[in-house]
Amino acid sequence: xxxxxxxxxxxxxxxxxxxxxxxxxxxxxxxxxxxxxxxxxxxxxxxxxxxxxxxxxxxxxxxxxxxxxxxxxxxxxxxxxxxxxxxxxxxxxxxxxxxxxxxxxxxxxxxxxxxxxxxxxxxxxxxxxxxxxxxxxxxxxxxxxxxxxxxxxxxxxxxxxxxxxxxxxxxxxxxxxxxxxxxxxxxxxxxxxxxxxxxxxxxxxxxxxxxxxxxxxxxxxxxxxxxxxxxxxxxxxxxxxxxxxxxxxxxxxxxxxxxxxxxxxxxxxxxxxxxxxxxxxxxxxxxxxxxxxxxxxxxxxxxxxxxxxxxxxxxxxxxxxxxxxxxxxxxxxxxxxxxxxxxxxxxxxxxxxxxxxxxxxxxxxxxxxxxxxxxxxxxxxxxxxxxxxxxxxxxxxxxxxxxxxxxxxxxxxxxxxxxxxxxxxxxxxxxxxxxxxxxxxxxxxxxxxxxxxxxxxxxxxxxxxxxxxxxxxxxxx
Amino acid sequence: xxxxxxxxxxxxxxxxxxxxxxxxxxxxxxxxxxxxxxxxxxxxxxxxxxxxxxxxxxxxxxxxxxxxxxxxxxxxxxxxxxxxxxxxxxxxxxxxxxxxxxxxxxxxxxxxxxxxxxxxxxxxxxxxxxxxxxxxxxxxxxxxxxxxxxxxxxxxxxxxxxxxxxxxxxxxxxxxxxxxxxxxxxxxxxxxxxxxxxxxxxxxxxxxxxxxxxxxxxxxxxxxxxxxxxxxxxxxxxxxxxxxxxxxxxxxxxxxxxxxxxxxxxxxxxxxxxxxxxxxxxxxxxxxxxxxxxxxxxxxxxxxxxxxxxxxxxxxxxxxxxxxxxxxxxxxxxxxxxxxxxxxxxxxxxxxxxxxxxxxxxxxxxxxxxxxxxxxxxxxxxxxxxxxxxxxxxxxxxxxxxxxxxxxxxxxxxxxxxxxxxxxxxxxxxxxxxxxxxxxxxxxxxxxxxxxxxxxxxxxxxxxxxxxxxxxxxxxx
Numbered sequence: 001x002x003x004x005x006x007x008x009x010x011x012x013x014x015x016x017x018x019x020x021x022x023x024x025x026x027x028x029x030x031x032x033x034x035x036x037x038x039x040x041x042x043x044x045x046x047x048x049x050x051x052x053x054x055x056x057x058x059x060x061x062x063x064x065x066x067x068x069x070x071x072x073x074x075x076x077x078x079x080x081x082x083x084x085x086x087x088x089x090x091x092x093x094x095x096x097x098x099x100x101x102x103x104x105x106x107x108x109x110x111x112x113x114x115x116x117x118x119x120x121x122x123x124x125x126x127x128x129x130x131x132x133x134x135x136x137x138x139x140x141x142x143x144x145x146x147x148x149x150x151x152x153x154x155x156x157x158x159x160x161x162x163x164x165x166x167x168x169x170x171x172x173x174x175x176x177x178x179x180x181x182x183x184x185x186x187x188x189x190x191x192x193x194x195x196x197x198x199x200x201x202x203x204x205x206x207x208x209x210x211x212x213x214x215x216x217x218x219x220x221x222x223x224x225x226x227x228x229x230x231x232x233x234x235x236x237x238x239x240x241x242x243x244x245x246x247x248x249x250x251x252x253x254x255x256x257x258x259x260x261x262x263x264x265x266x267x268x269x270x271x272x273x274x275x276x277x278x279x280x281x282x283x284x285x286x287x288x289x290x291x292x293x294x295x296x297x298x299x300x301x302x303x304x305x306x307x308x309x310x311x312x313x314x315x316x317x318x319x320x321x322x323x324x325x326x327x328x329x330x331x332x333x334x335x336x337x338x339x340x341x342x343x344x345x346x347x348x349x350x351x352x353x354x355x356x357x358x359x360x361x362x363x364x365x366x367x368x369x370x371x372x373x374x375x376x377x378x379x380x381x382x383x384x385x386x387x388x389x390x391x392x393x394x395x396x397x398x399x400x401x402x403x404x405x406x407x408x409x410x411x412x413x414x415x416x417x418x419x420x421x422x423x424x425x426x427x428x429x430x431x432x433x434x435x436x437x438x439x440x441x442x443x444x445x446x447x448x449x450x451x452x453x454x455x456x457x458x459x460x461x462x463x464x465x466x467x468x469x470x471x472x473x474x475x476x477x
Numbered sequence: 478x479x480x481x482x483x484x485x486x487x488x489x490x491x492x493x494x495x496x497x498x499x500x501x502x503x504x505x506x507x508x509x510x511x512x513x514x515x516x517x518x519x520x521x522x523x524x525x526x527x528x529x530x531x532x533x534x535x536x537x538x539x540x541x542x543x544x545x546x547x548x549x550x551x552x553x554x555x556x557x558x559x560x561x562x563x564x565x566x567x568x569x570x571x572x573x574x575x576x577x578x579x580x581x582x583x584x585x586x587x588x589x590x591x592x593x594x595x596x597x598x599x600x601x602x603x604x605x606x607x608x609x610x611x612x613x614x615x616x617x618x619x620x621x622x623x624x625x626x627x628x629x630x631x632x633x634x635x636x637x638x639x640x641x642x643x644x645x646x647x648x649x650x651x652x653x654x655x656x657x658x659x660x661x662x663x664x665x666x667x668x669x670x671x672x673x674x675x676x677x678x679x680x681x682x683x684x685x686x687x688x689x690x691x692x693x694x695x696x697x698x699x700x701x702x703x704x705x706x707x708x709x710x711x712x713x714x715x716x717x718x719x720x721x722x723x724x725x726x727x728x729x730x731x732x733x734x735x736x737x738x739x740x741x742x743x744x745x746x747x748x749x750x751x752x753x754x755x756x757x758x759x760x761x762x763x764x765x766x767x768x769x770x771x772x773x774x775x776x777x778x779x780x781x782x783x784x785x786x787x788x789x790x791x792x793x794x795x796x797x798x799x800x801x802x803x804x805x806x807x808x809x810x811x812x813x814x815x816x817x818x819x820x821x822x823x824x825x826x827x828x829x830x831x832x833x834x835x836x837x838x839x840x841x842x843x844x845x846x847x848x849x850x851x852x853x854x855x856x857x858x859x860x861x862x863x864x865x866x867x868x869x870x871x872x873x874x875x876x877x878x879x880x881x882x883x884x885x886x887x888x889x890x891x892x893x894x895x896x897x898x899x900x901x902x903x904x905x906x907x908x909x910x911x912x913x914x915x916x917x918x919x920x921x922x923x924x925x926x927x928x929x930x931x932x933x934x935x936x937x938x939x940x941x942x943x944x945x946x947x948x949x950x951x952x953x954x
């Protein structure tokens with residue numbers, strides 16, 4: 001009954017996916033709205049996911065030689081304006097500080113929407129010689145973009161992210177770093193978040209303001225819409241020239257540095273929800289689940305039950321994130337709550353189990369129940385968490401593959417985007433005008449030119465002229 | 478020669494302490510100035526200290542039942558104005574956002590100087606019943622205060638900190654939490670940063686805008702000036718009444734919550750520098766040193782030397798933060814650089830050492846050299862790091878005690894603040910007017926009413942009326 005009530009509070013994902021998403025975010029207590037329009041509170045259950053994600057991504061950064069720094073959140077207007085494409089891309093959506101204390105400022109400051117300009121201003125002084133290179137810096141911070149439409153995690157006026165900014169002595173090294181960091185993101189998504197991604201390059205239309213090339217990882221949500229899950233940009237020496245970032249090379253000549261930047265944000269939590277969630281709530285990948293094993297005592301008032309639950313917690317907590325739900329709610333309600341919150345394993349233990357020297361482990365992803373001898377709990381939990389990660393990744397991959405279609409011509413393309421939801425692979429001539437037509441007609445954008453190319457046909461799916469590349473198309477968040 | 482050059486770049490602390498501080502911050506590459514007036518870049522060497530500090534403080538928070546969250550960086554003007562004392566305290570020094578994108582905002586937003594008002598706005602909806610209490614939330618973020626005079630770490634327009642905000646069902650529980658978190662800070666300073674602190678309560682004049690009581694930990698810098706190193710505030714139900722944060726208690730009546738907040742910021746890195754540093758540079762407490770052992774090969778071009786250095790790194794890196802300086806600089810320069818950066822131990826290894834199966838460990842704090850058999854390096858490093866922490870704390874405590882004076886009357890008080898630099902313990906009548914006179918005459922403020930009281934005399938050091946409390950007085954950063 002209580003279980004039913006909690007689950008009934010969620011709209012079924014097949015009925016209304018957008019409402020399902022909002023319900024999950026609210027009922028799993030990840031986020032709340034605030035009095036500040038377009039800004040959210042990330043609540044403990046949501047922030048704990050971010051912390052685990054941040055820790056593991058940061059470890060991968062450090063292995064890749066990245067150093068963390070912190071730069072100011074304010075950018076003087078004149079600095080933002082130095083690189084032409086960049087300011088055109090961002091100026092329309094920044095928040096402006098005009099007063100400090102009781103005084104108007106001499107120059108407006110924008111709250112950083114991204115920090116390329118500040119890093120350039122910093123590197124301009126910090127880089128003198130080839131010995132100072134490369135600079136491989138990153139910061140964890142919040143950024144602001146004055147969006148009109150906002151949605152929890154996916155789009156808000158302020159969000160948390162990391163932004164890496166590097167400077168190199170050669171173009172080759174910058175390109176290598178751009179790809180290296182894209183691979184860090186891709187591996188992280190698969191190995192930590194159980195989200196399979198497509199790696200590729202953005203078209204010029206979709207690339208970052210000021211970049212020579214933008215690389216992206218694209219993932220497919222349960223509803224068939226795409227989500228750009230991480231990007232890595234190669235700037236060439238464009239910013240370096242605009243900001244005058246020069247160094248004396250080994251041959252004693254002055255050269256401009258080559259730069260990159262790359263970022264991943266709290267958006268990715270939206271992807272976790274929409275790739276793995278179901279009608280019972282959140283399904284968290286074990287590696288970022290704040291609670292990996294939720295121990296739920298059955299008939300907890302009976303002698304020895306709570307004690308056994310605590311004993312199991314003590315045994316498991318050295319290796320796993322464990323919690324005992326010893327509140328006075330009914331077991332059914334506790335089950336439903338643990339499912340809503342997406343905890344990968346639920347451990348049920350009652351008087352009968354104790355008598356028989358066993359307990360029940362219930363997988364969140366499949367809802368399968370497994371009887372386990374109490375002697376073997378640690379090993380079984382470890383094994384199941386690994387299996388769950390593996391199965392979640394494979395399930396997501398299968399879902400994505402099932403919803404990835406191929407269009408040979410305009411007719412097929414139109415039919416697919418009218419009748420199906422998912423990625424459509426199709427050939428493209430390389431002209432922006434075709435992208436514009438496709439966007440205008442079907443609200444579809446090019447997601448990426450994948451590294452793994454296929455020759456589907458020889459002609460552009462839109463204009464019929466000779467095709468240059470195969471592109472993943474989709475509707476995106 | 479090279480060593481000399483690097484050290485000469487630092488002004489001696491006895492000649493000009495302020496310049497010494499600036500030199501250290503710059504030469505140890507902790508911070509740099511930016512084009513954004515009053516805002517700094519925290520460089521890798523500085524940020525790595527903050528990360529270590531943050532990790533260890535956060536662990537202590539989690540042990541104390543604290544949960545992390547993230548709230549928006551913007552506060553609508555109307556929200557900031559809800560608590561009268563609070564807005565008076567902060568409005569003069571906040572930065573105002575007036576435009577979002579190309580449009581003027583309907584209501585100005587300030588960039589958070591602190592987040593009491595936002596947490597109140599959040600708790601107002603999130604707290605309904607006694608079952609929802611206590612809320613023990615914290616956020617790691619940056620805040621902005623439009624300071625006129627700025628100094629690296631000590632005072633800047635933007636700085637990093639954590640701010641804890643809690644809500645409780647009773648006044649007693651709020652007071653307990655306020656003191657509990659003050660103790661977390663005090664223990665952290667001594668056990669992690671090797672900084673001894675005085676715990677006490679702020680006078681009403683010095684307390685936080687909107688608080689019923691502010692508790693503080695005060696530390697003494699090498700130059701005899703005080704630094705407020707962490708504060709914990711009890712708000713009573715003042716904010717709750719201003720914001721309408723009510724809950725239904727067990728007895729079914731509506732009650733206001735009682736709240737606290739507590740914070741520690743990047744200022745504390747300033748304290749680390751000014752408590753422990755010397756004329757050779759930074760001296761880092763081992764627990765927050767990004768490099769604990771700097772391995773410096775001597776005659777590194779000779780066969781086997783670099784290999785042995787790397788071998789030692791491999792042996793040590795599982796337990797300690799280790800780095801080999803294999804650059805082509807001279808050993809003397811490397812020594813000076815490792816000292817400048819404050820690494821607790823330097824490990825010197827050359828051909829002769831290898832032959833004799835030993836190496837030299839040099840303590841940064843005492844500059845003492847210790848010969849160690851290569852077989853015993855791990856154990857000796859562990860032991861020395863513990864000793865260094867212990868000795869740094871005791872040295873700082875001895876320095877503070879030596880510079881803590883007692884004044885029985887106005888004459889002594891004046892003489893001490895004219896001739897000496899340090900804490901002065903003296904009796905106080907409890908009147909704000911005496912604090913104002915003392916500040917006006919000698920630029921001295923009450924640092925705290927220490928928990929450990931002494932009855933020095935019966936009369937106020939300023940007005941001669943009956944004394945209520947013993948107070949620590951000092952000049953402060």
